[in-house]
Amino acid sequence: MKNxxxxxxxxxxxxxxxxxxxxxxxxxxxNILGPFPFNEAEYNMERDFLSEFGFSENNIDYPTFxxxxxxxxxxxxxxxxxxxxxxxxxxxxxxxxxxLIGLTKETAITxxxxxxxxxxxxxxxxxxxxxxxxxxxxxxxxxxxxxFKDDKTRKIANYQNYFKIxxxxxxxxxxxxxxxxxxxxxxxWEIFARLEKFSKKGLGSYYNTQLFRYNxxxxxxxxxxxEDTILFNDYxxxxxxxxxxxxxxxxxxxxxxxxxxxxxxxxxxxTRKLKEGFYNVKLPLKKDTLTQIIYIGDIxxxxxxxxxxxxxxxxDSSDRIILDANVFRYHxxxxxxxxxxxxxxxxxxxxxxxxxxxxEIELLYNNLRSSKPAFEHQSGVHIxxxxxxxxxSVQHYLLxxxxxxxxxxPVALFIGMPVDLTVEFPYLQSWRxxxxxxxxxxxxxxxxxxxxxxQPGCRTTYNANLNDIEETDLxxxxxxxxxxxxxxxxxxxxxxxxSGGYRALSTAVKHPSMFAAMCLVSPMVExxxxxxxxxxxxxxLIFIDNIKHLPVxxxxxxxxxxxxxxxxxxxxxxxxxKLNIAYFRYEDEIQEFYYEDYLMxxxxxxxxxxxxxxxxxxxxxxxxxxxxxxxxLEISALQQNNQTGKIEAAINRNTxxxxxxxxxxxxxxxxxxxxxxRKPLLVFENGKQVYGSIVNNKILSINHLDTVFSGTxxxxxxxxxxxxxxxxxFIIVKGTTGTTRQSKIIENVADTFNTHWMKRYKCSAIVKxxxxxxxxxxxxxxxxxxxxxNTNLIIQKIYSKIPLKFQTDKIVxxxxxxxxxxxxxxxxxxxxxxxxxxxxxxxxxxNETLSSGGDDLYEYALKDISAYGFYDxxxxxxxxxxxxxTIDKGYFDPTWK
Numbered sequence: 103m104k105n106x107x108x109x110x111x112x113x114x115x116x117x118x119x120x121x122x123x124x125x126x127x128x129x130x131x132x133n134i135l136g137p138f139p140f141n142e143a144e145y146n147m148e149r150d151f152l153s154e155f156g157f158s159e160n161n162i163d164y165p166t167f168x169x170x171x172x173x174x175x176x177x178x179x180x181x182x183x184x185x186x187x188x189x190x191x192x193x194x195x196x197x198x199x200x201x202l203i204g205l206t207k208e209t210a211i212t213x214x215x216x217x218x219x220x221x222x223x224x225x226x227x228x229x230x231x232x233x234x235x236x237x238x239x240x241x242x243x244x245x246x247x248x249x250f251k252d253d254k255t256r257k258i259a260n261y262q263n264y265f266k267i268x269x270x271x272x273x274x275x276x277x278x279x280x281x282x283x284x285x286x287x288x289x290x291w292e293i294f295a296r297l298e299k300f301s302k303k304g305l306g307s308y309y310n311t312q313l314f315r316y317n318x319x320x321x322x323x324x325x326x327x328x329e330d331t332i333l334f335n336d337y338x339x340x341x342x343x344x345x346x347x348x349x350x351x352x353x354x355x356x357x358x359x360x361x362x363x364x365x366x367x368x369x370x371x372x373t374r375k376l377k378e379g380f381y382n383v384k385l386p387l388k389k390d391t392l393t394q395i396i397y398i399g400d401i402x403x404x405x406x407x408x409x410x411x412x413x414x415x416x417x418d419s420s421d422r423i424i425l426d427a428n429v430f431r432y433h434x435x436x437x438x439x440x441x442x443x444x445x446x447x448x449x450x451x452x453x454x455x456x457x458x459x460x461x462e463i464e465l466l467y468n469n470l471r472s473s474k475p476a477f478e479h480q481s482g483v484h485i486x487x488x489x490x491x492x493x494x495s496v497q498h499y500l501l502x503x504x505x506x507x508x509x510x511x512p513v514a515l516f517i518g519m520p521v522d523l524t525v526e527f528p529y530l531q532s533w534r535x536x537x538x539x540x541x542x543x544x545x546x547x548x549x550x551x552x553x554x555x556x557q558p559g560c561r562t563t564y565n566a567n568l569n570d571i572e573e574t575d576l577x578x579x580x581x582x583x584x585x586x587x588x589x590x591x592x593x594x595x596x597x598x599x600x601s602g603g604y605r606a607l608s609t610a611v612k613h614p615s616m617f618a619a620m621c622l623v624s625p626m627v628e629x630x631x632x633x634x635x636x637x638x639x640x641x642x643l644i645f646i647d648n649i650k651h652l653p654v655x656x657x658x659x660x661x662x663x664x665x666x667x668x669x670x671x672x673x674x675x676x677x678x679x680k681l682n683i684a685y686f687r688y689e690d691e692i693q694e695f696y697y698e699d700y701l702m703x704x705x706x707x708x709x710x711x712x713x714x715x716x717x718x719x720x721x722x723x724x725x726x727x728x729x730x731x732x733x734x735l736e737i738s739a740l741q742q743n744n745q746t747g748k749i750e751a752a753i754n755r756n757t758x759x760x761x762x763x764x765x766x767x768x769x770x771x772x773x774x775x776x777x778x779x780r781k782p783l784l785v786f787e788n789g790k791q792v793y794g795s796i797v798n799n800k801i802l803s804i805n806h807l808d809t810v811f812s813g814t815x816x817x818x819x820x821x822x823x824x825x826x827x828x829x830x831x832f833i834i835v836k837g838t839t840g841t842t843r844q845s846k847i848i849e850n851v852a853d854t855f856n857t858h859w860m861k862r863y864k865c866s867a868i869v870k871x872x873x874x875x876x877x878x879x880x881x882x883x884x885x886x887x888x889x890x891x892n893t894n895l896i897i898q899k900i901y902s903k904i905p906l907k908f909q910t911d912k913i914v915x916x917x918x919x920x921x922x923x924x925x926x927x928x929x930x931x932x933x934x935x936x937x938x939x940x941x942x943x944x945x946x947x948x949n950e951t952l953s954s955g956g957d958d959l960y961e962y963a964l965k966d967i968s969a970y971g972f973y974d975x976x977x978x979x980x981x982x983x984x985x986x987x988t989i990d991k992g993y994f995d996p997t998w999k
Contacts, residue, residue: 126690129219129276129295130192133168134202136215137282139182146214147238147252147281154179160245164275167218182213195661195692196258199280199291210282210291217278217293223269230304234262234294234692240279243267252281257539258292260692264308266300294692310702319394319542321383324453326398328378332371343387344369352382354464373398380461390550397457405432405460408467421476423487423496425466431485431530432459454538458483478586479509483545485535488582491831492574495865498529499579500541502548502555503587514553514593514618515583516708517576518544519602519609520562528864529559547705553595556583560605563862568637568969569825573609592713597621597704600665604629604642610652611645612729614722618713619653621704624665627673636744636823636972639725644746646677647721648732651714654683655707657700659691716774723748727818728826734774738803739767743816743996753777760787766996770802814932816996820940823993824930824971827884827942834869835896837889844949848888851944851952858966872896884940885933886967892949900941903934905999908947913977916999920989924948924980926955928971932998951980955988 140146150159156176157166168189172181184203197217200210231249233241238252248267282291298304322333334344344363351359351371359376363369363385378399385392397404409429417425435456462484466476477484481503490497507513520534529535534557544555558579560572583589596617598606603625610620631637654677658670667687674685686703714733722732725746730737740747747764756777758770770785777783785793785804792804816822836852838845852869859867868883872895875885887894890908891901901907906929907914912921915929926946933941946952954967955978976991 125299127297128195132217132219133189134215134217135170135187137182137184137203137211137213139211139213147240151214160242160247164218164220194663196292196294196663212283214279214281219276221269221274221276223271223274226271228266228268230264230266230298230300232261232264232296232298234258235280236290236292237283238281242277244274258294258692259311261304261308261311264304319454320385320392321394321396324396324457325401326373326396328373328399330373332373334369344385347386349385351376354380395457395461401456401460405463408463412467412470415470417470421470424476427485427487427498427530428459428462428466432463434531435459481505481507486582488578490578492571493865493867497559497575499559500535500557501583502544504548504552504554506552509588512588512590515589516553516555517596518555518557519598519605520560521600521602522562523564534559543701547701551705551709553705561863570829571968572605574829593618595619595708599623599625601626608642611642611648614648614652615733617652619708619711621655623657623700624662627669634972645723647680648723650681650721651717653711654681656683656685659688661692716776718776719752721750727816727821730818734771735768737765737768739996740764741766744993756781756783758783758785760785762787766806768804771800772797772802773800814937814998819938820932822930822974824928824942824973827886827930827940828968831882832884832886833879834867834886835875835888836871837894838871838873839895840893840949844893847952848893851888855967862966862968880935884942886942888944890945897943900934904931906943910947913947915975920977922979924951926953926978926980926986927975928955929975946980953980953986955986
């Protein structure tokens with residue numbers, strides 16, 4: 103038995119090794135040992151866990167390493183119940199340690215693990231190791247420590263580390279120790295290792311990766327005491343060409359210190375040479391200039407004094423919410439990171455975050471004290487705020503204004519659409535602000551190519567919104583940017599990765615003439631919903647022809663483990679002959695699905711691209727009149743609503759040829775059309791001439807309606823379905839004209855709606871009693887009326903003008919009767935008191951029963967009014983315990999019948 107055991111060890115030793123003879127060899131054959139759990143307060147990368155077995159990290163050999171088990175322990179150390187020592191082959195380039203140990207993101211633990219492999223080489227040679235880990239790592243080659251970095255959680259990247267190693271002839275033992283820290287949203291535990299022949303391209307990729315990661319964090323800290331030493335980060339010592347460069351320190355009051363970096367490995371500067379305050383530190387390299395802001399002194403004392411003074415200054419409300427956002431972020435960082443600030447300890451770039459927000463507060467202080475706007479025409483990374491039309495809540499976004507910005511020249515704007523989050527946090531406490539790597543990448547790309555960047559929140563939360571509230575938030579944020587900065591609307595670029603790619607694509611096809619270009623990185627291109635026709639009928643792929651004039655840049659790595667490259671392959675193949683599309687299919691990358699690693703490529707491609715203004719041909723389709731225009735064409739009415747209407751239009755000299763489907767009315771903006779307006783314009787639709795004269799008006803309308811309807815018809819402002827109500831200002835109106843018990847039932851439903859609104863959007867919806875609704879409310883807001891004609895005063899006022907009647911034993915909708923007791927209904931309809939706004943009724947023919955009648959897409963949709971409402975009306979039978987059975991659902995016709 104003993105001989106058999108050693109035979110197995112020898113065979114595994116031979117099997118789980120790799121032979122390096124190619125230009126690039128990914129290390130896939132490993133033996134894993136672990137996990138070794140630890141307390142995060144401990145410094146466990148220095149702890150030698152192999153000593154518990156009587157060995158050490160720098161002297162153990164591979165067969166012994168593979169043989170370690172609980173039986174070999176020489177101490178009282180208690181191994182984790184999930185402990186394994188096992189060989190494995192990784193089919194993926196990236197090794198997922200959690201998966202090997204049997205853990206998920208949810209069950210992940212703080213721990214260390216060892217991975218060992220044998221590299222066979224025919225000769226003694228020097229090669230380069232392309233290594234990445236999302237936590238700290240130590241590497242030994244043939245018992246010699248060759249690499250050590252104790253980084254905490256970050257996303258791995260190709261050429262994250264790139265260094266030469268010397269292989270001896272025969273077998274070489276590579277031992278890797280990697281830690282795992284659990285930091286909020288990121289609980290991955292991964293490594294990547296590839297042996298390569300040296301190449302300038304590889305070294306350049308490494309340089310770009312470091313530049314991307316450390317662009318504004320190349321010094322060892324962001325905070326310094328007045329008796330401290332400023333040094334370079336480790337990577338600058340080893341790999342960046344800083345020797346002989348002039349490093350400059352510019353103080354807030356413009357005092358400058360210049361110093362020559364004679365030797366990068368021993369350069370230092372004592373802070374006692376510098377007075378207290380912020381410094382903008384610049385280090386020019388061959389192609390780029392590194393920039394970092396540091397603070398010398400007690401930054402907390404200084405910032406607190408600024409905030410205290412600002413509290414006594416009268417500030418406009420629009421500026422006050424910007425100040426409040428930055429002050430909130432400042433206190434959040436202090437509360438979250440505790441004593442790190444006092445100790446000037448800097449895990450995960452803490453001090454950089456604090457310096458950045460404190461510098462913004464100083465800028466706010468200087469502006470507001472001088473009665474200037476909070477931020478106007480000033481470069482930097484700004485946390486912005488605005489009041490939302492929807493519920494008058496304060497919403498936020500992050501804005502990067504490049505150093506080269508001038509108010510005299512409009513700047514291009516890059517719109518980075520958000521991805522879904524898996525953890526719920528308000529925007530100011532969320533990953534969207536905490537993602538240092540992404541924000542560093544935006545900063546570097548923005549400054550290099552003079553393109554501003556907006557990171558809108560879009561009220562995007564842990565589940566996709568099912569109405570267009572995200573779009574409302576985006577456009578409100580864009581409008582707010584234009585209040586403060588000069589934006590070139592001919593150079594708006596929209597981009598997104600993963601679910602953000604879906605949002606970018608969906609927005610672009612609905613507004614095809616708005617953007618100059620679109621970038622999709624590992625994108626989700628559709629969301630499929632079983633049994634929900636309305637949602638599936640609005641998939642962006644259905645309307646892909648709308649963006650045939652929009653340059654589309656598609657990026658995807660073949661090794662992306664999050665979103666398969668086949669999705670982008672299929673998208674490209676299906677649309678290469680329809681769209682102006684370029685596909686960058688990365689064969690040699692290991693990144694997942696975020697686009698920070700590609701930003702320099704993306705911005706370089708985008709620079710100078712302008713929006714198409716007046717194309718000679720247009721393809722446009724829609725099934726919602728709220729999205730009804732493309733360049734010089736606008737669809738005003740559909741023959742059958744909720745069915746796709748489509749127009750193909752092409753102008754050739756003074757002849758406009760149109761092919762239309764399901765369109766009863768459309769118009770042409772002749773000022774944007776390329777033709778000779780001194781000659782007759784001939785318009786042919788489906789082979790028949792529908793117009794032929796000199797055009798005297800800006801707008802040429804073509805109408806095929808059989809009769810002219812004198813009442814309210816569905817239009818781009820009011821067309822339903824119910825979910826459209828919640829995308830602009832609305833008020834939940836509680837009925838109060840019933841009994842105390844009936845009013846309480848209505849109030850409970852309103853409270854439930856509001857609770858879920860608060861949970862999703864971190865703010866309260868607007869809720870009023872029917873007796874408190876004002877004429878101004880009726881003019882400015884959609885009204886969501888809870889109750890029926892007996893219990894809600896507003897319903898009573900409009901009852902004779904809506905196609906809905908409540909009776910004890912039935913509900914009457916238009917000419918249709920729905921018999922039964924305890925029937926519920928939701929309905930959307932033009933408000934008879936103001937046809938430019940909606941009334942939405944959520945009611946019942948029983949005064950004692952009221953429920954939402956959710957659409958069952960998600961479990962929470964029963965109570966979350968932003969996740970249902972895909973019909974103009976729905977009728978159901980209320981059952982016990984809040985359940986219901988749907989009786990009917992549907993839509994009104996184009997004239998609301």
